[in-house]
Every structure is written in structure tokens, then in C-alpha cells.
Amino acid sequence: EVQLLESGGALVQPGGSLRLSCAASGFTFSNFAINWVRQTPGKGLGWVSGISGSGGITYYADSVKGRFIISRDNSKNTLYLQMSSLRAEDTAIYYCAKDVQWAPRGFDYWGQGTLVTVSS
Amino acid sequence: SYDLTQPPSVSVSPGQTANITCSGDNLGEKYAFWYQQKPGQSPVVVIYQNTTRPSGIPERFSGSNSGNTATLTISGTQAMDEADYYCQAWDSSTVIFGGGTKLTVL
Numbered sequence: 001e002v003q004l005l006e007s008g009g010a011l012v013q014p015g016g017s018l019r020l021s022c023a024a025s026g027f028t029f030s031n032f033a034i035n036w037v038r039q040t041p042g043k044g045l046g047w048v049s050g051i052s053g054s055g056g057i058t059y060y061a062d063s064v065k066g067r068f069i070i071s072r073d074n075s076k077n078t079l080y081l082q083m084s085s086l087r088a089e090d091t092a093i094y095y096c097a098k099d100v101q102w103a104p105r106g107f108d109y110w111g112q113g114t115l116v117t118v119s120s
Numbered sequence: 121s122y123d124l125t126q127p128p129s130v131s132v133s134p135g136q137t138a139n140i141t142c143s144g145d146n147l148g149e150k151y152a153f154w155y156q157q158k159p160g161q162s163p164v165v166v167i168y169q170n171t172t173r174p175s176g177i178p179e180r181f182s183g184s185n186s187g188n189t190a191t192l193t194i195s196g197t198q199a200m201d202e203a204d205y206y207c208q209a210w211d212s213s214t215v216i217f218g219g220g221t222k223l224t225v226l
Contacts, residue, residue, distance in 0.1 A: 035215065045155070045163065045206050047215035059213050100168060105210050106153035108174065110162040 002026040002109045004096050009114030016086050016118070022079040022096030022111060030054065030074040033099035035107065036081050038092035038116075048094070049081065050104035059104055064090075086118045122211040124218035131224045138194040140221045142207030145188060152190035153208040154183055156201075157220075163206065167192060199225050 008020040022034065035050035049070040050059040058070050069082040079096055093115050097107035125143045132138040142152060152170050155163035165174055167183035170190065180195045190209075194201055202225045207218040 037215075037217075044220045045157075045208075045217045047217060050215065059215075061214065095162060097163075104213075104215055105151060106165070106168055106208055106215075107155075107163075108165050108168060110164070112162055 002098065004098060004109060004111035006094065006096050006111045006114040009094065009116045011117045011119065012086055013120050014087060014118055017082070017084040018086065018116060020081040020083070020094055020114060020116070022081075024077045024079065024096075024098070027098070029072075029077040031102060033102055033104045034072060034079045035097045035099060035104055036070065036079075037095045037097050037107075037110075038090075039095070039113075040092045046092075050099070051079070052104075053102040057103065083116070086116075088118050090116060091118045092116060122209075122214070122216050124207055124209060124216050126205075126207060126218035126221045128219070129222045129224065131226055132194075132197045133226055134199060135196055138197045138201070138223060140192040140194075140205050140207075140223065142190040142192075142218050143188055144190075144209065144216075147188050147190055147209060148186045150185075150209045150211060152183065152185045154190075154192045155206045155208065156203045157206065158203045166205075194223075197223075197225055201225060 005023045036048040051070045067085045071080045093113040095113045096111045098109040154167040157163040170185040
């Protein structure tokens with residue numbers, strides 16, 4: 001059974017930093033791209049970032065480029081999102097989502113999400 | 121930038137067919153994915169790569185994608201299908217989501 005378990009969400013001040021993690025199980029982790037998708041409560045879905053199965057190629061939404069870094073440790077089956085220079089508009093539930101192939105295309109499994117709140 | 125447009129809301133009577141559209145330039149040349157999200161839950165894929173229904177998703181869910189429009193069709197809609205539905209595609213190294221459609225089963 002595929003499982004994705006996010007952690008690391010917290011209340012952080014504007015300008016601060018935070019690292020999210022996503023622990024995966026139930027599939028061959030290195031064979032698939034993994035993505036971060038966020039959702040402001042009551043609003044729609046917004047893609048944040050994706051990383052290829054090998055970790056060699058990364059992709060970012062313009063809104064987070066230069067502030068967020070996605071990475072993965074295939075030996076630990078874990079995905080990360082290092083977030084810096086956080087803004088109020090980054091407040092959201094952050095989901096990790098497994099892709100259907102080695103590079104981002106679309107998602108077949110989602111985690112339960114972790115809440116990031118950026119506020120003073 | 122590439123945009124996907126969905127109607128904000130669709131209403132359907134129980135047992136009837138619901139069609140939820142997703143429009144984008146030459147969307148038919150891309151793969152479309154559809155996700156269902158119920159309140160307080162994570163999204164669940166109901167159709168991937170235009171027409172494929174994952175195991176565990178009822179047969180009443182189907183998808184098509186041609187020209188500028190992808191369509192999610194729910195035949196014999198049930199009350200449990202009431203949810204938000206999002207389309208999604210990949211373009212120019214970016215994942216794009218539609219704005220979402222709230223399906224109401226009256």
C-alpha cells in the first residue's frame with residue numbers, strides 16, 4: 001500500500017524558514033517523481049515544486065522560485081522542501097504527491113498534508 | 121502562462137449524468153488528470169492520463185480529452201460524488217491546476 005506522510009508544518013514568522021518532509025512507502029521510491037502541492041483552506045490547489053525520480057531535475061512554480069528548494073533522499077525514501085523567506089501568502093496545507101512516472105506529469109497518490117502558517 | 125478553466129459549480133440530480141469541463145489551449149495534446157476532493161480530505165485521482173480510471177474508482181467515472189477541452193463524466197451520479205473536482209495538466213515544466221468545480225448533487 002502506497003503511503004505518503006508529511007511532517008514539519010508549523011507556525012513561522014514572515015521572513016522565516018521551515019523544512020517539510022514526506023516519508024514514502026509501498027513503492028519503489030526512486031522510480032517516480034514526487035511533488036509538493038499546496039492549498040489555502042477553502043481555496044484551490046496550487047503546485048509548488050517537483051523533482052524527478054533520480055533527484056537530478058527539479059521544477060518550481062514561479063511564486064516560490066529562489067525561495068524554496070526541493071530535494072530527496074532515495075536511500076531514506078524521503079522528500080524534502082526547504083522553505084525560506086516565507087510570506088503570509090505561503091500559508092497553506094502542503095501535500096506531497098506521487099507522480100505516475102519518473103518526471104512530473106500527474107499524481108496518483110497524495111499524503112494527508114501538513115499545515116504551514118506564516119504569521120507574526 | 122498556461123491556464124485551465126473550469127466552471128465554478130455544476131449541479132446534477134441523483135442518477136443523472138454530470139459533465140465537468142476543463143478548457144485550455146490545445147489541451148487535447150496534453151495528458152489531463154482529474155482529482156476529487158471532499159471536505160477535510162486530501163485529493164484523490166479519479167481519472168489519469170485522459171481516460172484511465174484507477175483501481176477502486178467506480179465505473180461511473182470516465183474522462184475524455186480532445187481539442188481544447190477535457191471532460192470528466194459521472195454517469196448515474198450518487199450523493200457520495202458531491203465534492204470539488206480539479207483538472208490538471210503539465211505544460212512547459214509546470215504543473216497546472218484548474219480552479220476547481222464544486223459538484224452539487226441535488
